[in-house]
Structure formats: C-alpha cells, structure tokens
Amino acid sequence: MEVFWFIPTHGDGKYLGTTIGARAVDFDYMSQIAKAADTLGYGGVLLPTGKSCEDPWIAASALISSTRNLKFLVAVRPGLMSPTIAARMASSFDRISGGRLLVNVVTGGDSVELAGEGLHLDHDARYDLTDEFLTVWRQALSGEQVDFEGDYVNVKAGKVLYPPVQKPYPPLYFGGSSDAGHRVAANHIDVYLSWGEPPAQVAEKIAVMRKLAAEQGRTIRFGIRLHVIVRETEEEAWAAADDLIRYLDDDTIAEAQRILSRFDSVGQRRMSELHGGSRDKLEISPNLWAGVGLVRGGAGTALVGDPQTVAARMLEYRELGIETFIMSGYPHLEEAYRLAELVFPLLPLANKQEKEQQRSYISPFGEMIANNELPTKKS
Numbered sequence: 001m002e003v004f005w006f007i008p009t010h011g012d013g014k015y016l017g018t019t020i021g022a023r024a025v026d027f028d029y030m031s032q033i034a035k036a037a038d039t040l041g042y043g044g045v046l047l048p049t050g051k052s053c054e055d056p057w058i059a060a061s062a063l064i065s066s067t068r069n070l071k072f073l074v075a076v077r078p079g080l081m082s083p084t085i086a087a088r089m090a091s092s093f094d095r096i097s098g099g100r101l102l103v104n105v106v107t108g109g110d111s112v113e114l115a116g117e118g119l120h121l122d123h124d125a126r127y128d129l130t131d132e133f134l135t136v137w138r139q140a141l142s143g144e145q146v147d148f149e150g151d152y153v154n155v156k157a158g159k160v161l162y163p164p165v166q167k168p169y170p171p172l173y174f175g176g177s178s179d180a181g182h183r184v185a186a187n188h189i190d191v192y193l194s195w196g197e198p199p200a201q202v203a204e205k206i207a208v209m210r211k212l213a214a215e216q217g218r219t220i221r222f223g224i225r226l227h228v229i230v231r232e233t234e235e236e237a238w239a240a241a242d243d244l245i246r247y248l249d250d251d252t253i254a255e256a257q258r259i260l261s262r263f264d265s266v267g268q269r270r271m272s273e274l275h276g277g278s279r280d281k282l283e284i285s286p287n288l289w290a291g292v293g294l295v296r297g298g299a300g301t302a303l304v305g306d307p308q309t310v311a312a313r314m315l316e317y318r319e320l321g322i323e324t325f326i327m328s329g330y331p332h333l334e335e336a337y338r339l340a341e342l343v344f345p346l347l348p349l350a351n352k353q354e355k356e357q358q359r360s361y362i363s364p365f366g367e368m369i370a371n372n373e374l375p376t377k378k379s
Contacts, residue, residue, distance in 0.1 A: 001318050002043040002350045004073065005336050006328035007033055007063075009047060009054040014331055017256070017295040018247040023331055025054075027062060033333050034063045037070055040340035041351060044071035046225075046326050048298075049106050051113055057089060064097045073102040073173060073326070078133035079119040079126060080108075084158040086133075087140040091164040099165035105130065105174040105189070107181070109265025110297075121152075123264045127180035128152065134172070134188040141169035173223065177205070177267035186212035189220055191324060195271055196226035196301035198285035199316055206321045223324030224317055227292050227302035230310045230329075230338050237304050244330060245279070245291050253277060256295040263297070271300040287313050302329070310339075311346035 007030055014021030023029065037045050047056035060072040074093070076086045094101040107130045108114050111122075121129060132150040136158065139146045146158035164170055174185050175193035185192050192209050194202050206222055213220045229244070231237040257277040260268060275282055275290035282291045284301070287309055293300020303310050314325060329335025366375035 001314075001322075001348060002324050003041075003339070003344070003347070004044040004046055004071075004324065004326040005033070005037040005042045006326065006332060007045050007047045007059065008328070008332045009056065009059055010050075010052045012331050015243070015247050016245050016292065016330070017252045020247055029333070030059060030063060031066045033336060034067050034070060036333060036336050038067040040336060041344060041349065042070065042336070042340070043324075043351060044073055044100075044102060046073040046104065046328075047075070049075035049077065049104075050108075050110075051116065057093070061093060061096075064093075064100070067100075069100075071100045071102050072097070073104050075104045075106040076133075076137070077106055077108065078130040079114075079121065079152070080117050083133045083136035083153060084140050084146070084155060084160070087137050087160050087169075088162070090137075090170055091141060091160050091162050094164040094166055094170050095162060101164070101166070101170040103170050103172050105134065105172055105184075107176060107184075109263045109268050111264055112262060123178070124180045125152075127176065127178070127184050130184050131187060134184070138169060138172075138188065143168075175225070175267060177265075177270060181266070182208060182212055185209060185220065186216050186218065191221045191223050193223045193225055193324075193326070194322075195267055195299050196224055196288065196303075197270060197274070198288060199320060201270075202317065202322070203320045210321075221323050222321045223326060224322045225299040225326045226328075227299060228310060228327050228329045228335065228339055228343075229289070229302050229304045230307060230335075230342050232306060232342070234306050234309065237306060241282075241289050241291060241302065241304050245294065248279075248294060253279075253294045260297055268297060271298070274301065299328070307342040307346060311343050314343070314347065 008025055012023045012025050047060050049056050056074045060074045090103055107126050129152040132153040136146050136148050136153055136155050140158055140160045141164055146155050148155045171190040173191045173193055174189040194205050229237050229241050231240055260272055271293050274284045275293055282289050284290050287303055287305045289302045289304045290300055292302055303313050369375055
C-alpha cells in the first residue's frame, strides 16, 4: 500500500470554519509540507483544484525543486482546458520532474462554479465530454497523431512532440460516483478513487468498478481520500476531533450545507448524507468521523483514533482492495508528522524498507542524554 498527503492550497488552520488559528498558505508553507511529506516517506501529494484554491499546476510546478522523490497528483479539467494542451502540460511536468506526475481527472460537480468558468453542460454531458477529452489526451501522450471529432471535442492533426517519462503516459486518477462517472473510469482510468465512505459502501463501489472495467477488458486499481486525526490515545484523538469543530455554529453549518446542496455531484451528495448537516451522530462507522464534511466540500470524513486503531481501519480498507490512501489533517504540517511517526511503522508501505535504510545512518531518534548517551527505547 502507499500513502499520499495533501497540499492545502485552499487554506489551513487548527479549527474548521473560523479565522481563529488560521494559517497563511504561502509558498514557504507549501514547501514545508511538501518537504516533510517527501522526507517522511509519503509517496505523493494531492493538490486540490477549483476557484477556492491556488492553481494546482503552478503550485505543483513550483514545488518540484523542493522535493526529490515525491509525486504530484495534479488536476486536469475537461471542458476548461484543451485535451492536447493538457497533454503537453502533463508531458512537460513529467519530464521536468523526472517522472513524478500523477493526473487527477476532475469533471466537476458544482454547476454554478463551472458556469463561472465558461462551462454550461449538465451532469451527464460533462462526463461525455470527459470521455472524449481522455480519448484524445491518452492518444496524444501515447505518441499518436490525433484526429478526433466528437460532440464536444474536435481535434485535427494533434500531436505531442515531447514524450512523457512515464509510459505510455502518467497514471490517471479519477473519482466519479455516478453511473456516468463509472463508465468514464471503466474506459480510461488507472486508479479509481472513493471519498472516505464506510467500508461496506466502498466495497460496493469497488465491486461495480471491477465488473465494468472487466467488461472493457481492463483492470484498475483503487484509492481512497480521507482525513486523519491520530493521537497516542483514543481519548486524545476524539478530543482533538471535537476541538477541530469547536468554533462551528449552527448558522455556519447551515450555510455550508446550503451551498453544497446545489452540487449535482453524486459523490458530494453521498458525503453529505453521512451526517445530514447535524453534529448529533458524527461517528458513522467505527472510528470514521464525518465532522469535517459539516463545512468542507469533497472529502468529509476522518479516521480518528490511536495509532493501532487508525492502522487497523486502513488495513480494513486495504482488504477491500484499496492500495492508495490520500490523507490529510489539520494543521497539515503537524498531522503529516503524526501520521508518519505514529502509524507508518504499523503499515506494509511499498517504500518502507527503502526509507528506513536512508535514515539509518543519519542519527538516532531523540535527543542525546546529558550530551553523552544515546537514547534507548523504553518498553
């Protein structure tokens, strides 16, 4: 399994829904998080997209030189960019970063925001557009000349002259929960993503996607997008969850839910249904807490617990077929350390042995005792 982290280009802080404890997300702070993720052993980072975020391509490009091994999961937006231009951007990023690009296909679920970007298609039409976009994108990055005429995309003699490092192209990630989204994923996607729903619901999605992909003669891998609140004890973790929403009042929650209710995204609707806009019962599955989704769109659930419990819940998802965990937590710099230091030792990470070997010669963990003795592990 592999674990990714998150670059919070739409804001960060100690508490949700307030300026109290808020933190400026400037380039220095993004660099701190990226460098921490790189050295702690995270396989990659996700950069969000939308009008509430810094542009993910610019932010990710700026972070290439701050990191060595970290991969960047960056969004392409069908209908907001040309597929051949998007293919050239992907190839350039992949080449300049030395093969460290992953591509997040985001069709979009807020018709109001999309109208502001100049896209005026209904839900299913946007996925038809996405299918055409990815057909051209994949052909172009595979080195083919593209002549394509669809209902939404029309390309004549399209070609990418500089090939990407990764063959045939950087892997495609995607998270559509609707029937239309499932069809796109089955046709094109390498890694299908789910937001952090209870395990039974995730298992249903995986079964559907495996069947649809097999019908196309394809196999796909699976990932999940979750927040995490991990502390040394269960009591500390649940107290931290309560503290995260301590400044949320009913009016703020109601306004957030009013905005999110306009989305035509099936995935967003499923997230909102987990808590129903109420804080009465936020633990919707053992150690799965829906409090983040009271005011945040997209991923709205967090794994909450001590290291052993969080690791056990992650391994439960792994047993269902989840290979990639895209995690985040507040504030993102501190929680990146907590997850890596407390939980990584309990997980069968793909790059675990390599990271341990890299660190073994640097220093012991902990401060020297009386400037003379090495610290030792106490049972």
